[in-house]
Amino acid sequence: xxxxxxxxxxxxxxxxxxxxxxxxxxxxxxxxxxxxxxxxxxxxxxxxxxxxxxxxxxxxxxxxxxxxxxxxxxxxxxxxxxxxxxxxxxxxxxxxxxxxxxxxxxxxxxxxxxxxxxxxxxxxxxxxxxxxxxxxxxxxxxxxxxxxxxxxxxxxxxxxxxxxxxxxxxxxxxxxxxxxxxxxxxxxxxxxxxxxxxxxxxxxxxxxxxxxxxxxxxx
Amino acid sequence: xxxxxxxxxxxxxxxxxxxxxxxxxxxxxxxxxxxxxxxxxxxxxxxxxxxxxxxxxxxxxxxxxxxxxxxxxxxxxxxxxxxxxxxxxxxxxxxxxxxxxxxxxxxxxxxxxxxxxxxxxxxxxxxxxxxxxxxxxxxxxxxxxxxxxxxxxxxxxxxxxxxxxxxxxxxxxxxxxxxxxxxxxxxxxxxxxxxxxxxxxxxxxxxxxxxxxxxxxxxxxxxx
Numbered sequence: 500x501x502x503x504x505x506x507x508x509x510x511x512x513x514x515x516x517x518x519x520x521x522x523x524x525x526x527x528x529x530x531x532x533x534x535x536x537x538x539x540x541x542x543x544x545x546x547x548x549x550x551x552x553x554x555x556x557x558x559x560x561x562x563x564x565x566x567x568x569x570x571x572x573x574x575x576x577x578x579x580x581x582x583x584x585x586x587x588x589x590x591x592x593x594x595x596x597x598x599x600x601x602x603x604x605x606x607x608x609x610x611x612x613x614x615x616x617x618x619x620x621x622x623x624x625x626x627x628x629x630x631x632x633x634x635x636x637x638x639x640x641x642x643x644x645x646x647x648x649x650x651x652x653x654x655x656x657x658x659x660x661x662x663x664x665x666x667x668x669x670x671x672x673x674x675x676x677x678x679x680x681x682x683x684x685x686x687x688x689x690x691x692x693x694x695x696x697x698x699x700x701x702x703x704x705x706x707x708x709x710x711x712x713x714x715x716x717x718x
Numbered sequence: 719x720x721x722x723x724x725x726x727x728x729x730x731x732x733x734x735x736x737x738x739x740x741x742x743x744x745x746x747x748x749x750x751x752x753x754x755x756x757x758x759x760x761x762x763x764x765x766x767x768x769x770x771x772x773x774x775x776x777x778x779x780x781x782x783x784x785x786x787x788x789x790x791x792x793x794x795x796x797x798x799x800x801x802x803x804x805x806x807x808x809x810x811x812x813x814x815x816x817x818x819x820x821x822x823x824x825x826x827x828x829x830x831x832x833x834x835x836x837x838x839x840x841x842x843x844x845x846x847x848x849x850x851x852x853x854x855x856x857x858x859x860x861x862x863x864x865x866x867x868x869x870x871x872x873x874x875x876x877x878x879x880x881x882x883x884x885x886x887x888x889x890x891x892x893x894x895x896x897x898x899x900x901x902x903x904x905x906x907x908x909x910x911x912x913x914x915x916x917x918x919x920x921x922x923x924x925x926x927x928x929x930x931x932x933x934x935x936x937x938x939x940x941x942x
Contacts, residue, residue: 563938618889625885629876639875642935646868647890649931653924654893661916 505697512694516540516687524683530599537595538684543691544588551581551699556648559641569711571637574644575627576706580699582620589613600665608659609666616655619647725809729817736796737825743792747825751785751833759840766842771906774844778837779899782858783891785829790822790866791883794874806940815867815936819929822863830855846908854902857921861894864928871939894928897921 520539528535555577562570592610593603604610626643630636659666737744758777762769769777794802805814834855838845845851866887873882897920904914 612893615889615892622885622889626872626876626882629878629882631877635875638938638941639872642939643872643886645935646872646931649927650865650890650893650924653920653927657920658893658896661920 506701509694509697509701512690513698516543516691516694520687520691523687526684534595534598535684537591539687539691541588541591541595542688543695544584544591546692547695547699548581548584548588550696551577551584551703552648552651555581556645559644562637562641563645568633568637568714571641572710572714573703573707574641575624576703576710578620578623578644579706580703582617582624583702584695584699585613585617585620589617596665605665607665609655612654612659616651619651623647722810722813726813726817726820729805729809729813730821733817733821737821740796743796747785747789747829748832750788751781751829752836754781754785755833755837755840762841766840769841771844772903774841775899775903775906778834779858779895779902781837782830782833783862783895785833786826786862786866787883787887789825789829790863791870791873791880793818793822793867794871795879802940811937811940812933814940815871815932819864819867819932822867823859826859826863827856830859845906847905847911850905850911850914851902853918854898854905857901857918857925858894858898861898861921861925861928862891864925864932865890865894868928868932868935868939871936875939894921894924897924 516539520536525533525535555574558570558574558577561567562574589610596605597603623640623643627636627640630639758781834851869887869890870879870883873879873886876882897917901914901917901921904917
């Protein structure tokens with residue numbers, strides 16, 4: 500039983516986030532109106548994605564240092580879950596943008612950066628598919644995973660901040676914390692980050708187990 | 719230290735010799751960029767000075783990107799696996815990757831300068847600040863060769879290197895390309911140089927990241 504406490508925690512947190520995110524008090528803002536509730540869903544998805552990607556890179560580094568096939572398996576599954584969260588983040592963002600910016604995919608540097616980042620990680624999956632030898636696939640895709648992460652971080656965090664962007668905190672726009680956030684929103688946002696990360700780890704754990712079973716059956 | 723620099727010099731010399739002996743590859747690259755420029759020239763109805771600066775600039779960098787990918791893709795493919803194994807017994811992997819990056823930088827510089835002169839010759843030269851444009855070309859050559867050399871090392875291990883090269887390199891080149899486009903657009907419009915310094919700094923930072931990563935990651939790559 501001591502291993503499932505965090506799954507229970509994830510369920511509790513996410514139930515709270517979904518109910519309180521949709522029903523709880525939120526600040527009144529012009530243009531944003533009720534759509535500000537998306538802060539509790541759209542923003543934590545990206546936080547969780549970055550956390551999952553960092554974990555994936557850590558496991559890739561571990562694979563290169565120790566050479567255990569299991570680490571490679573975990574790295575790819577964390578990247579997979581991160582891609583899923585990225586796609587969900589794009590979708591929630593598109594809904595939000597449709598109502599506040601008048602266009603589901605406005606020409607915004609942050610969006611384009613994320614699209615390119617997604618392409619990079621898709622390429623990572625394609626790269627994995629093009630090897631027959633397991634050891635080789637593991638080593639080379641670990642190298643690419645680390646390389647891509649190091650390019651992805653400036654692409655998504657630094658470059659959009661240097662140009663004009665619709666997103667808060669970029670291109671001279673004030674960051675979210677300054678005007679739009681208040682404590683009632685924070686009470687949902689921070690738990691949502693933790694909850695979604697836990698859900699991501701949970702998905703990854705299930706997929707890793709599935710893979711381990713497949714590997715064991717192949718042998 | 720001096721010893722390793724001497725070894726790297728020898729490796730560089732080997733790259734140049736290899737290129738010189740198989741001159742068709744080098745000539746092929748030169749012809750590639752010239753004909754790509756000419757195709758673009760003809761596609762735009764062969765009119766000089768008709769392109770808006772933004773199209774002129776973007777077109778040139780896209781030509782350069784494709785040329786770079788084609789030129790650098792062969793840096794690991796052209797040598798047999800056995801011969802590569804032999805190099806690895808002679809020198810450290812860091813020396814090998816650095817010498818390849820340096821060699822590719824020189825190659826890219828030659829290609830970029832040739833491409834720029836032909837491009838400016840046939841399509842007209844609207845660049846108002848040529849030295850800054852050349853700085854962008856140099857920074858681009860370093861960044862392109864650093865990231866593409868590592869990517870070509872990755873792709874050469876896989877089953878279908880040529881497709882994989884494009885798939886892996888386009889997205890990873892994009893941050894660099896966007897900043898380079900900004901610098902060269904500033905140079906094109908002849909804006910004050912102080913405006914471009916921020917972008918130059920960013921490109922230098924990206925170049926540094928990519929170089930350090932190649933240095934760190936290549937030893938793991940060559941072992942397989």
